[in-house]
Structure formats: structure tokens, C-alpha cells
Amino acid sequence: MTAAADEGKILSRVAAPEEAQFERQLRPRTFEEYVGQEQAVASLRVSVEAAKLRRECVDHVLLYGPPGLGKTTLAGILANEMGTTLVTTSGPAIERGGDLMGILTNLGENDVLFIDEVHRLPRAVEELLYPAMEDFAVNFVIDKGLHARTLKYSLHPFTLVAATTRPGMLSAPLRERFGIFHHLDFYSEGELARIVNRSAVILDSRVEPDGAAEIARRARGTPRIANRLLRRVRDYAQVKGDGSMTEDIARRGLDSEGVDARGLDRLDRRFLGAIVDHYGGGPVGLEAIAATINDEAETLSEMVEPYLLKIGFIVRTPNGRRVTREAYRHLGKQPPAATPGQQGLFEMTS
Numbered sequence: 379m380t381a382a383a384d385e386g387k388i389l390s391r392v393a394a395p396e397e398a399q400f401e402r403q404l405r406p407r408t409f410e411e412y413v414g415q416e417q418a419v420a421s422l423r424v425s426v427e428a429a430k431l432r433r434e435c436v437d438h439v440l441l442y443g444p445p446g447l448g449k450t451t452l453a454g455i456l457a458n459e460m461g462t463t464l465v466t467t468s469g470p471a472i473e474r475g476g477d478l479m480g481i482l483t484n485l486g487e488n489d490v491l492f493i494d495e496v497h498r499l500p501r502a503v504e505e506l507l508y509p510a511m512e513d514f515a516v517n518f519v520i521d522k523g524l525h526a527r528t529l530k531y532s533l534h535p536f537t538l539v540a541a542t543t544r545p546g547m548l549s550a551p552l553r554e555r556f557g558i559f560h561h562l563d564f565y566s567e568g569e570l571a572r573i574v575n576r577s578a579v580i581l582d583s584r585v586e587p588d589g590a591a592e593i594a595r596r597a598r599g600t601p602r603i604a605n606r607l608l609r610r611v612r613d614y615a616q617v618k619g620d621g622s623m624t625e626d627i628a629r630r631g632l633d634s635e636g637v638d639a640r641g642l643d644r645l646d647r648r649f650l651g652a653i654v655d656h657y658g659g660g661p662v663g664l665e666a667i668a669a670t671i672n673d674e675a676e677t678l679s680e681m682v683e684p685y686l687l688k689i690g691f692i693v694r695t696p697n698g699r700r701v702t703r704e705a706y707r708h709l710g711k712q713p714p715a716a717t718p719g720q721q722g723l724f725e726m727t728s
């Protein structure tokens with residue numbers, strides 16, 4: 379990976395280790411504190427209330443959507459509101475069946491097991507999950523050949539909360555075993571401003587309403603990024619100002635970090651720039667773009683494309699991605715005549 383790619387990512391993509399502590403501190407613990415995603419929250423509140431009345435666990439939940447939108451946070455809230463324990467793991471962390479057995483057999487009654495990146499569970503491990511989800515039981519096979527026997531081992535009832543950025547990669551049998559599905563979508567600027575204000579209070583810093591709004595505008599619809607930008611602006615305000623986060627300080631601080639007025643960072647602009655400069659605006663396949671900017675197609679499809687699609691800077695066509703007129707305008711470049719607009723419609727030019 380190039381140094382430029384590294385730099386682009388540090389600010390906005392991958393959570394740096396020192397950030398983990400910070401994220402924990404800012405993570406909402408109750409439904410009340412969780413901003414936005416009203417539909418998902420309202421429905422989960424009902425599920426939790428009903429489960430508590432029946433003294434049962436909540437049905438298994440599948441959460442999907444781009445990184446940083448609050449999937450892990452919701453799993454924690456679910457356990458907290460149930461008054462049970464959250465156990466956290468992830469698809470790639472569970473390599474062998476035995477690892478999962480160990481986790482499942484240690485769950486307490488109505489605990490919440492959170493599996494992040496569930497689409498990356500090894501297939502053999504996934505198959506162990508089926509009876510666990512369905513009957514709260516796991517099957518042990520003992521002995522071999524003629525003497526092989528299967529022993530059924532009962533588990534405590536538990537709720538599996540699984541998160542994925544790529545629901546399409548889940549196998550049908552796994553998907554069918556969830557009773558509750560929620561798609562988390564990008565947040566509005568108003569919601570992000572509320573998150574920024576809430577975080578500033580927790581961090582004991584002062585942010586002006588206009589400063590919070592500016593951070594929200596540049597947060598790419600994503601709470602994790604909003605909190606990250608807040609931290610950058612806080613540093614900038616301390617060094618270049620009197621510590622108070624005004625609109626002007628937010629704008630200058632984020633400009634200096636390479637986060638532009640629409641919240642695009644270097645990686646976003648390299649992605650768009652590659653399509654424009656090397657492929658005449660597209661259409662071009664994701665693999666070709668990835669090779670051009672020396673990054674991974676998976677990173678681009680999970681962390682870059684969703685927001686660019688959302689704001690209408692790119693469109694997907696059967697032949698690949700195309701950059702829209704809005705994106706050309708944002709980049710300060712002249713679009714070729716047949717460039718699509720936000721809706722992907724071709725402009726008629728005479």
C-alpha cells in the first residue's frame with residue numbers, strides 16, 4: 379500500500395488501536411442514548427420488552443450496513459437492556475468448530491452473542507451454529523467410523539446478534555435462521571450533529587452549534603467518522619484557537635486534514651479521480667479501479683462506494699461504475715457530454 383493510501387485511511391477508515399478506548403467511551407449504552415435509526419430502535423425496543431415479559435431471549439438479529447453506523451453499539455444496547463451479558467467475537471476470529479463450541483457452552487441464560495463480520499465465518503463453523511440457533515443445542519460427534527455417535531448438548535437460550543457489511547455473502551441457511559433483520563442506513567446531518575454534541579459533552583469540550591453542524595456535514599453520514607472528526611477539530615481548536623470549536627475552526631481544521639466540504643477524503647477523491655483520469659469517467663469495473671489506485675476491491679466496495687452512491691457521485695451500471703456530473707462538478711472538472719446525472723439518466727445532448 380502506498381503512503382498516500384495509508385494516510386487517507388488513518389483519518390477515516392480503519393479504527394486505530396488508540397481509538398478503541400475512545401470509541402468505548404462514546405458508545406451509547408441504552409436505546410435512549412442511541413441517536414437515529416428510529417425504525418430499528420422502535421422495533422428492537424418492542425422485542426426486548428416482549429422478551430422480558432415472557433422471560434425469554436430475543437429472537438436472533440441480523441444487522442447489516444456499512445461500517446461505523448452503530449451495529450456493534452446496538453448489540454451492546456440489546457444486552458444491556460435485557461440485563462444480560464454481551465459476548466463479542468467475529469467471523470474471522472472463529473477458526474475451528476471447537477472455538478465456537480467453547481463460546482456457546484459458556485453463554486448464560488438470555489445472553490447476547492455478537493458475531494461481527496458474520497459473512498466471514500468458516501463454513502464448517504457456520505454449520506455448528508444452525509442447531510445452536512434453532513434448538514439451543516450443539517451436537518458432538520464422538521468416536522469414529524462404525525462407533526461414531528452424536529451427542530446432543532443443551533445450551534442456555536441466547537440471542538445471536540450478527541453484523542455484516544455484505545448481506546449478499548451470507549448463505550441462505552444461515553440467513554433463514556434469523557427472525558429480526560435491520561438495515562442500518564447513513565445518518566442525516568441533524569442526527570450527526572446531535573451525536574457530535576453528545577460526544578463533546580462526554581469529552582468535556584465546547585462545540586458551537588455551527589461547529590457541530592460543519593463536522594456533521596463532513597462526516598459522510600457515519601457516527602464513527604463524526605466522532606473521529608470531532609477529535610481532530612478539538613485538537614485544532616486547542617492549538618490554533620482558544621479551544622472552542624466554531625464553524626470556522628471546524629472548516630479550517632478539517633480542510634487541513636484533507637477532508638473536503640462534502641466530507642470526502644483522499645481515498646474517496648483518488649477513487650473518483652482514477653475513474654475520471656484513467657477511464658474517461660467510466661463505466662469501469664471495481665477490480666480495475668482497485669488496481670489503478672493500488673487498493674483492495676473489497677475495501678473500496680465496503681468503505682468507499684456506499685457513500686459515493688448515496689450522495690449520487692457514482693452510479694452502478696451493468697458495465698461497472700460511472701462518475702456522475704455532480705462528482706465532476708465537485709472535483710472542479712468538465713464532464714464529457716454523455717456523463718450521467720445522479721439518477722443515472724443520460725443527458726440528451728444535441
Ligand SMILES: Nc1ncnc2c1ncn2[C@@H]1O[C@H](COP(=O)(O)OP(=O)(O)O)[C@@H](O)[C@H]1O
Pocket residue numbers: 400401402404405406411412413414415444445446447448449450451452541573601602605
Ligand atoms: N446511533 C448512534 N448514536 C450515537 N453514537 C453512535 C451511534 N451509532 C454509532 N455511534 C458511535 O459510532 C461508533 C461506531 O459505532 P459501531 O457500533 O462500532 O459501528 P459498526 O459496528 O456498525 O461499525 C461508536 O463508538 C459510537 O460511539
Ligand SMILES: [Mg+2]
Pocket residue numbers: 446449450451494
Ligand atoms: Mg462494529
